[in-house]
Amino acid sequence: MRISKYISCTLLTSILLISCGGGSDSEPPIDPVVPVVLDPSAATLIFPDDNTECNEGIINANDESKSTVNFQWSTSENTDSYEIKIKNLDTGSVTTAISSTNQTDVLINRGTPYEWYVISLANGASSTATSDTWTFYNQGPGIENYAPFPAVAINPQRGATISNTNTTVTLEWSTSDVDDDIVSYEVLFDNIDAPTTSLGTTIEPNIEATIMTGNTYYWKVITTDSFGNTSSSELFEFRVE
Template sequence: MRILKYTYYIILVNLLLISCGGGSDNDTPVDPIVPVVLDPDAASLIFPEDNTECNEGVVSTSDETKSTVTFEWSAAENTDSYEIKLKNLDTGSVTTAVSNTNEKDISINRGTPYEWYVISLANGTSTSATSDTWSFYNQGPGIENYAPFPAIAISPQRGSTVSSSSTTIILEWTTSDVDDDIVSYEILFDTSETPTVSLGETIESTIEATIASGNTYYWKVITKDSFDNSSISELFEFRIE
Protein backbone atom coordinates (compact mmCIF):
# COMPACT_ATOMS: atom_id res chain seq x y z
CA MET A 1 0.00 0.00 0.00
CA ARG A 2 2.85 2.38 0.83
CA ILE A 3 4.42 1.74 -2.58
CA LEU A 4 1.15 2.62 -4.31
CA LYS A 5 0.78 5.83 -2.29
CA TYR A 6 4.37 6.82 -3.06
CA THR A 7 3.91 6.19 -6.76
CA TYR A 8 0.71 8.25 -6.75
CA TYR A 9 2.54 11.11 -5.02
CA ILE A 10 5.31 11.17 -7.67
CA ILE A 11 2.76 11.24 -10.51
CA LEU A 12 0.85 14.08 -8.84
CA VAL A 13 4.03 16.19 -8.39
CA ASN A 14 4.98 15.71 -12.06
CA LEU A 15 1.54 16.79 -13.19
CA LEU A 16 1.74 19.93 -11.06
CA LEU A 17 5.19 20.79 -12.44
CA ILE A 18 4.00 20.40 -16.01
CA SER A 19 0.82 22.45 -15.47
CA CYS A 20 2.76 25.26 -13.77
CA GLY A 21 5.45 25.48 -16.42
CA GLY A 22 8.14 23.81 -14.35
CA GLY A 23 10.21 20.86 -15.29
CA SER A 24 11.51 20.60 -18.86
CA ASP A 25 13.93 23.20 -20.23
CA ASN A 26 12.75 22.34 -23.77
CA ASP A 27 9.34 23.97 -23.50
CA THR A 28 8.57 25.89 -26.73
CA PRO A 29 8.05 29.65 -26.03
CA VAL A 30 4.76 31.11 -27.20
CA ASP A 31 5.20 33.95 -29.76
CA PRO A 32 3.29 37.15 -28.95
CA ILE A 33 0.20 37.77 -31.07
CA VAL A 34 0.91 40.56 -33.59
CA PRO A 35 -2.20 42.37 -34.84
CA VAL A 36 -2.66 42.38 -38.61
CA VAL A 37 -2.94 45.86 -40.14
CA LEU A 38 -4.87 45.80 -43.41
CA ASP A 39 -3.76 48.05 -46.26
CA PRO A 40 -6.06 51.03 -46.89
CA ASP A 41 -8.26 51.17 -49.97
CA ALA A 42 -8.36 54.04 -52.45
CA ALA A 43 -11.11 56.63 -52.05
CA SER A 44 -13.48 57.65 -54.84
CA LEU A 45 -13.67 61.39 -55.50
CA ILE A 46 -17.10 63.06 -55.31
CA PHE A 47 -16.76 66.86 -55.39
CA PRO A 48 -15.59 69.06 -57.11
CA GLU A 49 -16.48 66.95 -60.12
CA ASP A 50 -14.03 66.20 -62.92
CA ASN A 51 -13.74 68.68 -65.83
CA THR A 52 -16.39 71.03 -64.47
CA GLU A 53 -16.79 74.52 -63.06
CA CYS A 54 -17.08 74.55 -59.28
CA ASN A 55 -19.63 77.21 -58.34
CA GLU A 56 -20.45 76.18 -54.76
CA GLY A 57 -17.55 77.83 -52.97
CA VAL A 58 -18.15 80.42 -50.24
CA VAL A 59 -16.45 83.69 -51.22
CA SER A 60 -14.18 85.14 -48.55
CA THR A 61 -15.44 88.38 -47.00
CA SER A 62 -11.88 89.60 -46.48
CA ASP A 63 -10.47 88.58 -49.89
CA GLU A 64 -12.86 88.29 -52.85
CA THR A 65 -10.18 86.53 -54.92
CA LYS A 66 -10.60 83.43 -52.74
CA SER A 67 -13.42 81.06 -51.84
CA THR A 68 -13.73 78.08 -49.53
CA VAL A 69 -14.69 74.83 -51.24
CA THR A 70 -15.74 71.64 -49.46
CA PHE A 71 -13.87 68.72 -51.04
CA GLU A 72 -15.69 65.39 -50.72
CA TRP A 73 -14.77 61.76 -51.38
CA SER A 74 -16.05 58.33 -50.38
CA ALA A 75 -14.92 56.82 -47.08
CA ALA A 76 -12.25 54.21 -47.85
CA GLU A 77 -11.97 50.84 -46.11
CA ASN A 78 -9.13 50.27 -43.57
CA THR A 79 -8.33 53.99 -43.54
CA ASP A 80 -7.62 56.24 -40.55
CA SER A 81 -6.86 59.54 -42.29
CA TYR A 82 -6.54 61.20 -45.69
CA GLU A 83 -4.14 63.57 -47.45
CA ILE A 84 -5.72 65.87 -50.01
CA LYS A 85 -3.29 66.97 -52.74
CA LEU A 86 -4.42 70.11 -54.59
CA LYS A 87 -2.41 71.49 -57.53
CA ASN A 88 -2.84 75.00 -58.93
CA LEU A 89 -2.56 74.42 -62.69
CA ASP A 90 -1.65 78.08 -63.34
CA THR A 91 1.37 78.11 -61.02
CA GLY A 92 2.16 74.42 -60.51
CA SER A 93 2.13 74.86 -56.73
CA VAL A 94 0.81 71.95 -54.65
CA THR A 95 -1.11 72.29 -51.39
CA THR A 96 -1.53 69.40 -48.93
CA ALA A 97 -4.42 69.20 -46.48
CA VAL A 98 -5.16 66.47 -43.91
CA SER A 99 -8.53 65.13 -42.79
CA ASN A 100 -9.78 62.35 -40.51
CA THR A 101 -13.16 62.35 -42.29
CA ASN A 102 -14.14 62.11 -45.95
CA GLU A 103 -14.40 65.86 -46.53
CA LYS A 104 -12.29 68.98 -46.08
CA ASP A 105 -12.88 72.74 -46.42
CA ILE A 106 -10.02 74.40 -48.34
CA SER A 107 -9.62 78.06 -49.32
CA ILE A 108 -8.52 78.37 -52.97
CA ASN A 109 -8.17 81.04 -55.67
CA ARG A 110 -11.21 81.95 -57.73
CA GLY A 111 -11.13 81.77 -61.53
CA THR A 112 -8.30 79.24 -61.34
CA PRO A 113 -7.89 75.68 -62.68
CA TYR A 114 -6.96 72.94 -60.20
CA GLU A 115 -6.41 69.22 -60.10
CA TRP A 116 -6.79 67.11 -56.97
CA TYR A 117 -6.54 63.61 -55.57
CA VAL A 118 -6.76 61.90 -52.18
CA ILE A 119 -4.29 59.54 -50.47
CA SER A 120 -5.71 57.01 -47.97
CA LEU A 121 -3.52 56.33 -44.90
CA ALA A 122 -3.73 53.76 -42.10
CA ASN A 123 -2.04 53.66 -38.70
CA GLY A 124 0.54 50.90 -38.35
CA THR A 125 1.49 50.61 -42.03
CA SER A 126 3.43 52.71 -44.53
CA THR A 127 1.28 51.43 -47.37
CA SER A 128 -1.12 53.98 -48.85
CA ALA A 129 -3.69 54.11 -51.65
CA THR A 130 -4.27 56.94 -54.13
CA SER A 131 -7.52 57.96 -55.79
CA ASP A 132 -7.98 59.06 -59.38
CA THR A 133 -6.97 62.64 -60.25
CA TRP A 134 -9.71 65.12 -61.19
CA SER A 135 -9.53 68.63 -62.64
CA PHE A 136 -11.90 71.57 -62.15
CA TYR A 137 -12.16 75.35 -62.46
CA ASN A 138 -13.04 77.30 -59.34
CA GLN A 139 -15.65 79.84 -60.38
CA GLY A 140 -14.36 83.39 -60.77
CA PRO A 141 -16.13 86.77 -60.79
CA GLY A 142 -17.40 87.84 -64.21
CA ILE A 143 -15.87 84.91 -66.12
CA GLU A 144 -18.10 83.90 -69.05
CA ASN A 145 -15.70 81.47 -70.71
CA TYR A 146 -12.86 79.48 -69.17
CA ALA A 147 -9.52 78.61 -70.71
CA PRO A 148 -8.98 74.90 -71.46
CA PHE A 149 -7.29 72.73 -68.85
CA PRO A 150 -3.55 72.28 -69.53
CA ALA A 151 -2.84 69.22 -71.68
CA ILE A 152 -1.43 66.00 -70.20
CA ALA A 153 1.09 63.87 -72.09
CA ILE A 154 -0.03 60.34 -72.99
CA SER A 155 2.79 59.16 -75.26
CA PRO A 156 5.70 59.09 -74.94
CA GLN A 157 5.21 58.98 -71.21
CA ARG A 158 6.88 61.75 -69.28
CA GLY A 159 10.48 60.88 -68.36
CA SER A 160 10.48 57.68 -70.41
CA THR A 161 13.25 56.23 -72.57
CA VAL A 162 12.07 55.14 -76.00
CA SER A 163 13.72 52.51 -78.14
CA SER A 164 13.02 53.39 -81.77
CA SER A 165 14.62 52.64 -85.12
CA SER A 166 12.40 55.23 -86.79
CA THR A 167 13.29 58.85 -87.48
CA THR A 168 9.86 60.04 -86.36
CA ILE A 169 7.62 59.63 -83.34
CA ILE A 170 3.95 60.34 -82.62
CA LEU A 171 3.30 62.73 -79.75
CA GLU A 172 -0.07 62.20 -78.07
CA TRP A 173 -1.82 64.19 -75.35
CA THR A 174 -5.22 64.73 -73.76
CA THR A 175 -7.06 67.71 -72.34
CA SER A 176 -10.56 69.01 -71.65
CA ASP A 177 -12.50 72.25 -71.42
CA VAL A 178 -15.40 73.27 -69.19
CA ASP A 179 -16.96 75.11 -72.15
CA ASP A 180 -16.10 72.37 -74.66
CA ASP A 181 -14.86 74.86 -77.27
CA ILE A 182 -11.24 73.84 -77.97
CA VAL A 183 -10.30 74.79 -81.52
CA SER A 184 -6.60 73.89 -81.87
CA TYR A 185 -3.32 72.76 -80.33
CA GLU A 186 0.15 74.17 -80.97
CA ILE A 187 3.13 71.95 -80.13
CA LEU A 188 6.53 73.29 -79.07
CA PHE A 189 9.22 70.62 -79.53
CA ASP A 190 13.01 70.80 -79.18
CA THR A 191 16.14 69.36 -77.55
CA SER A 192 16.21 72.51 -75.42
CA GLU A 193 14.60 72.50 -71.98
CA THR A 194 12.76 75.64 -73.06
CA PRO A 195 11.38 74.51 -76.42
CA THR A 196 10.54 77.30 -78.86
CA VAL A 197 10.37 75.39 -82.15
CA SER A 198 6.73 75.01 -83.19
CA LEU A 199 5.57 71.88 -84.98
CA GLY A 200 2.52 73.85 -86.08
CA GLU A 201 -1.13 73.77 -85.08
CA THR A 202 -3.54 70.84 -85.28
CA ILE A 203 -7.11 70.04 -84.35
CA GLU A 204 -6.08 66.47 -83.50
CA SER A 205 -4.59 65.30 -80.20
CA THR A 206 -1.55 63.77 -81.95
CA ILE A 207 1.27 65.08 -84.10
CA GLU A 208 4.37 63.61 -85.74
CA ALA A 209 7.85 64.83 -84.75
CA THR A 210 11.33 64.11 -86.15
CA ILE A 211 13.78 62.45 -83.74
CA ALA A 212 17.36 61.10 -83.61
CA SER A 213 18.98 58.47 -81.38
CA GLY A 214 20.75 59.64 -78.22
CA ASN A 215 18.77 62.86 -77.85
CA THR A 216 16.48 64.02 -75.08
CA TYR A 217 13.44 65.91 -76.31
CA TYR A 218 11.24 68.42 -74.53
CA TRP A 219 7.74 69.48 -75.55
CA LYS A 220 4.74 71.52 -74.51
CA VAL A 221 1.17 71.81 -75.73
CA ILE A 222 -0.61 75.16 -76.12
CA THR A 223 -4.38 74.58 -76.12
CA LYS A 224 -6.62 77.28 -77.59
CA ASP A 225 -10.39 77.80 -77.50
CA SER A 226 -12.88 79.78 -79.56
CA PHE A 227 -12.67 82.81 -77.24
CA ASP A 228 -8.89 83.11 -77.75
CA ASN A 229 -8.28 81.70 -74.28
CA SER A 230 -5.27 79.39 -74.07
CA SER A 231 -3.43 77.18 -71.62
CA ILE A 232 0.17 75.93 -71.68
CA SER A 233 0.97 72.44 -70.45
CA GLU A 234 3.81 71.51 -68.16
CA LEU A 235 7.12 70.58 -69.73
CA PHE A 236 7.22 66.95 -70.94
CA GLU A 237 10.43 65.10 -71.78
CA PHE A 238 11.61 61.74 -73.13
CA ARG A 239 14.85 60.23 -74.37
CA ILE A 240 15.58 58.23 -77.54
CA GLU A 241 18.01 55.34 -77.14
Protein backbone atom coordinates in the same frame (compact mmCIF):
# COMPACT_ATOMS: atom_id res chain seq x y z
CA MET B 1 2.75 1.10 10.69
CA ARG B 2 1.63 4.69 11.23
CA ILE B 3 5.20 5.93 10.64
CA SER B 4 5.48 3.96 7.39
CA LYS B 5 2.18 5.32 6.11
CA TYR B 6 3.28 8.85 6.94
CA ILE B 7 6.60 8.42 5.11
CA SER B 8 4.87 6.92 2.10
CA CYS B 9 2.41 9.80 1.85
CA THR B 10 5.19 12.35 2.19
CA LEU B 11 7.29 10.74 -0.56
CA LEU B 12 4.27 10.51 -2.87
CA THR B 13 3.45 14.17 -2.34
CA SER B 14 7.04 15.21 -3.09
CA ILE B 15 7.13 13.13 -6.29
CA LEU B 16 3.89 14.70 -7.48
CA LEU B 17 5.17 18.21 -6.77
CA ILE B 18 8.41 17.56 -8.65
CA SER B 19 6.52 16.04 -11.59
CA CYS B 20 4.12 18.95 -11.84
CA GLY B 21 6.77 21.66 -11.58
CA GLY B 22 9.65 20.07 -13.42
CA GLY B 23 8.32 20.50 -16.98
CA SER B 24 7.81 24.29 -16.94
CA ASP B 25 11.33 25.15 -18.07
CA SER B 26 11.17 22.89 -21.11
CA GLU B 27 7.90 24.30 -22.56
CA PRO B 28 8.40 26.67 -25.57
CA PRO B 29 7.36 30.31 -25.04
CA ILE B 30 4.06 31.40 -26.53
CA ASP B 31 4.52 33.94 -29.33
CA PRO B 32 2.41 37.10 -29.00
CA VAL B 33 -0.43 37.49 -31.46
CA VAL B 34 0.50 40.09 -34.10
CA PRO B 35 -2.54 41.82 -35.63
CA VAL B 36 -2.76 41.80 -39.42
CA VAL B 37 -3.00 45.31 -40.94
CA LEU B 38 -4.76 45.30 -44.29
CA ASP B 39 -3.70 47.69 -47.05
CA PRO B 40 -6.15 50.55 -47.69
CA SER B 41 -8.18 50.74 -50.88
CA ALA B 42 -8.46 53.76 -53.18
CA ALA B 43 -11.18 56.35 -52.65
CA THR B 44 -13.54 57.49 -55.40
CA LEU B 45 -13.70 61.26 -55.93
CA ILE B 46 -17.12 62.93 -55.71
CA PHE B 47 -16.79 66.74 -55.62
CA PRO B 48 -15.60 68.99 -57.28
CA ASP B 49 -16.54 66.97 -60.34
CA ASP B 50 -14.07 66.29 -63.15
CA ASN B 51 -13.68 68.84 -65.97
CA THR B 52 -16.32 71.18 -64.57
CA GLU B 53 -16.69 74.63 -63.03
CA CYS B 54 -16.99 74.58 -59.25
CA ASN B 55 -19.49 77.29 -58.25
CA GLU B 56 -20.34 76.13 -54.72
CA GLY B 57 -17.38 77.62 -52.88
CA ILE B 58 -17.93 80.08 -50.03
CA ILE B 59 -16.24 83.40 -50.87
CA ASN B 60 -13.73 84.51 -48.25
CA ALA B 61 -14.95 87.64 -46.44
CA ASN B 62 -11.43 89.05 -46.05
CA ASP B 63 -10.19 88.22 -49.55
CA GLU B 64 -12.75 87.84 -52.34
CA SER B 65 -10.13 86.34 -54.64
CA LYS B 66 -10.37 83.12 -52.60
CA SER B 67 -13.16 80.75 -51.63
CA THR B 68 -13.55 77.71 -49.39
CA VAL B 69 -14.47 74.54 -51.27
CA ASN B 70 -15.75 71.36 -49.63
CA PHE B 71 -13.84 68.46 -51.22
CA GLN B 72 -15.70 65.12 -51.01
CA TRP B 73 -14.84 61.50 -51.81
CA SER B 74 -16.09 58.01 -50.97
CA THR B 75 -15.03 56.24 -47.79
CA SER B 76 -12.40 53.62 -48.70
CA GLU B 77 -11.85 50.28 -46.98
CA ASN B 78 -9.13 49.70 -44.35
CA THR B 79 -8.46 53.45 -44.15
CA ASP B 80 -7.75 55.55 -41.05
CA SER B 81 -7.09 58.93 -42.70
CA TYR B 82 -6.84 60.66 -46.07
CA GLU B 83 -4.25 62.97 -47.60
CA ILE B 84 -5.72 65.39 -50.14
CA LYS B 85 -3.45 66.91 -52.82
CA ILE B 86 -4.74 70.01 -54.65
CA LYS B 87 -2.52 71.42 -57.42
CA ASN B 88 -2.87 74.95 -58.82
CA LEU B 89 -2.44 74.40 -62.58
CA ASP B 90 -1.48 78.05 -63.15
CA THR B 91 1.43 78.09 -60.70
CA GLY B 92 2.18 74.41 -60.06
CA SER B 93 1.93 74.90 -56.29
CA VAL B 94 0.38 72.05 -54.28
CA THR B 95 -1.83 72.35 -51.20
CA THR B 96 -2.00 69.32 -48.88
CA ALA B 97 -4.79 68.63 -46.40
CA ILE B 98 -5.31 65.74 -43.98
CA SER B 99 -8.74 64.43 -42.99
CA SER B 100 -10.06 61.56 -40.88
CA THR B 101 -13.40 61.70 -42.71
CA ASN B 102 -14.37 61.59 -46.39
CA GLN B 103 -14.53 65.38 -46.81
CA THR B 104 -12.61 68.53 -45.94
CA ASP B 105 -12.84 72.30 -46.49
CA VAL B 106 -9.90 73.96 -48.27
CA LEU B 107 -9.36 77.64 -49.09
CA ILE B 108 -8.25 78.05 -52.73
CA ASN B 109 -8.01 80.79 -55.38
CA ARG B 110 -11.02 81.75 -57.46
CA GLY B 111 -10.94 81.79 -61.25
CA THR B 112 -8.17 79.20 -61.21
CA PRO B 113 -7.81 75.68 -62.66
CA TYR B 114 -6.93 72.87 -60.26
CA GLU B 115 -6.34 69.16 -60.23
CA TRP B 116 -6.83 67.02 -57.13
CA TYR B 117 -6.60 63.47 -55.82
CA VAL B 118 -6.83 61.61 -52.51
CA ILE B 119 -4.36 59.19 -50.88
CA SER B 120 -5.83 56.59 -48.48
CA LEU B 121 -3.69 55.85 -45.41
CA ALA B 122 -3.88 53.06 -42.80
CA ASN B 123 -2.13 53.10 -39.43
CA GLY B 124 0.59 50.46 -39.34
CA ALA B 125 0.48 49.78 -43.09
CA SER B 126 3.36 50.74 -45.36
CA SER B 127 1.19 50.75 -48.49
CA THR B 128 -1.16 53.53 -49.57
CA ALA B 129 -3.81 53.80 -52.27
CA THR B 130 -4.32 56.75 -54.62
CA SER B 131 -7.56 57.82 -56.28
CA ASP B 132 -7.95 59.04 -59.85
CA THR B 133 -6.95 62.64 -60.56
CA TRP B 134 -9.69 65.14 -61.44
CA THR B 135 -9.48 68.69 -62.78
CA PHE B 136 -11.86 71.61 -62.22
CA TYR B 137 -12.11 75.40 -62.40
CA ASN B 138 -12.91 77.25 -59.19
CA GLN B 139 -15.44 79.87 -60.25
CA GLY B 140 -14.11 83.41 -60.45
CA PRO B 141 -15.80 86.83 -60.36
CA GLY B 142 -17.12 88.05 -63.70
CA ILE B 143 -15.60 85.25 -65.80
CA GLU B 144 -17.78 84.41 -68.80
CA ASN B 145 -15.41 82.01 -70.53
CA TYR B 146 -12.67 79.86 -69.00
CA ALA B 147 -9.32 78.97 -70.51
CA PRO B 148 -8.86 75.28 -71.41
CA PHE B 149 -7.31 72.93 -68.90
CA PRO B 150 -3.58 72.35 -69.53
CA ALA B 151 -2.88 69.38 -71.81
CA VAL B 152 -1.66 66.06 -70.39
CA ALA B 153 0.85 63.88 -72.27
CA ILE B 154 -0.42 60.51 -73.48
CA ASN B 155 2.36 59.40 -75.84
CA PRO B 156 5.23 59.26 -75.21
CA GLN B 157 4.41 59.25 -71.52
CA ARG B 158 6.33 61.71 -69.41
CA GLY B 159 9.82 60.38 -68.63
CA ALA B 160 9.50 57.44 -71.04
CA THR B 161 12.33 55.87 -73.03
CA ILE B 162 11.41 54.77 -76.56
CA SER B 163 13.24 52.77 -79.22
CA ASN B 164 14.21 54.55 -82.42
CA THR B 165 12.49 52.25 -84.90
CA ASN B 166 11.40 55.25 -86.98
CA THR B 167 12.68 58.76 -87.61
CA THR B 168 9.46 60.30 -86.30
CA VAL B 169 7.19 59.94 -83.30
CA THR B 170 3.54 60.87 -82.88
CA LEU B 171 3.11 63.19 -79.93
CA GLU B 172 -0.33 62.71 -78.37
CA TRP B 173 -2.06 64.55 -75.53
CA SER B 174 -5.46 65.05 -73.96
CA THR B 175 -7.19 68.13 -72.59
CA SER B 176 -10.64 69.48 -71.85
CA ASP B 177 -12.47 72.76 -71.49
CA VAL B 178 -15.41 73.77 -69.30
CA ASP B 179 -16.86 75.74 -72.22
CA ASP B 180 -16.01 73.04 -74.79
CA ASP B 181 -14.66 75.58 -77.29
CA ILE B 182 -11.04 74.53 -77.98
CA VAL B 183 -9.99 75.62 -81.46
CA SER B 184 -6.29 74.77 -81.76
CA TYR B 185 -3.10 73.39 -80.26
CA GLU B 186 0.47 74.60 -80.76
CA VAL B 187 3.33 72.25 -79.86
CA LEU B 188 6.81 73.45 -78.86
CA PHE B 189 9.43 70.72 -79.30
CA ASP B 190 13.23 70.57 -78.94
CA ASN B 191 16.15 68.67 -77.38
CA ILE B 192 16.71 71.49 -74.89
CA ASP B 193 14.68 71.81 -71.69
CA ALA B 194 13.16 75.16 -72.70
CA PRO B 195 11.72 74.37 -76.13
CA THR B 196 10.91 77.31 -78.38
CA THR B 197 10.73 75.54 -81.76
CA SER B 198 7.12 75.28 -82.88
CA LEU B 199 5.91 72.21 -84.75
CA GLY B 200 2.94 74.30 -85.88
CA THR B 201 -0.71 74.36 -84.88
CA THR B 202 -3.29 71.62 -85.25
CA ILE B 203 -6.93 71.05 -84.43
CA GLU B 204 -6.20 67.41 -83.53
CA PRO B 205 -4.65 66.32 -80.19
CA ASN B 206 -1.58 64.85 -81.90
CA ILE B 207 1.29 65.85 -84.19
CA GLU B 208 4.38 64.27 -85.79
CA ALA B 209 7.90 65.13 -84.62
CA THR B 210 11.31 64.15 -86.01
CA ILE B 211 13.63 62.32 -83.58
CA MET B 212 17.17 60.92 -83.47
CA THR B 213 18.77 58.16 -81.37
CA GLY B 214 20.57 59.22 -78.18
CA ASN B 215 18.63 62.42 -77.63
CA THR B 216 16.28 63.54 -74.88
CA TYR B 217 13.38 65.62 -76.17
CA TYR B 218 11.20 68.17 -74.39
CA TRP B 219 7.76 69.34 -75.46
CA LYS B 220 4.75 71.30 -74.29
CA VAL B 221 1.31 72.09 -75.67
CA ILE B 222 -0.38 75.50 -75.82
CA THR B 223 -4.16 75.14 -76.08
CA THR B 224 -6.36 77.97 -77.37
CA ASP B 225 -10.15 78.40 -77.20
CA SER B 226 -12.56 80.45 -79.31
CA PHE B 227 -12.22 83.50 -77.01
CA GLY B 228 -8.44 83.52 -77.39
CA ASN B 229 -7.87 82.13 -73.89
CA THR B 230 -4.79 79.90 -73.72
CA SER B 231 -3.28 77.36 -71.36
CA SER B 232 0.25 75.98 -71.39
CA SER B 233 0.94 72.41 -70.35
CA GLU B 234 3.73 71.31 -68.09
CA LEU B 235 7.03 70.40 -69.73
CA PHE B 236 7.06 66.78 -70.94
CA GLU B 237 10.20 64.83 -71.78
CA PHE B 238 11.23 61.46 -73.23
CA ARG B 239 14.46 59.78 -74.36
CA VAL B 240 15.21 57.96 -77.61
CA GLU B 241 17.58 54.99 -77.44
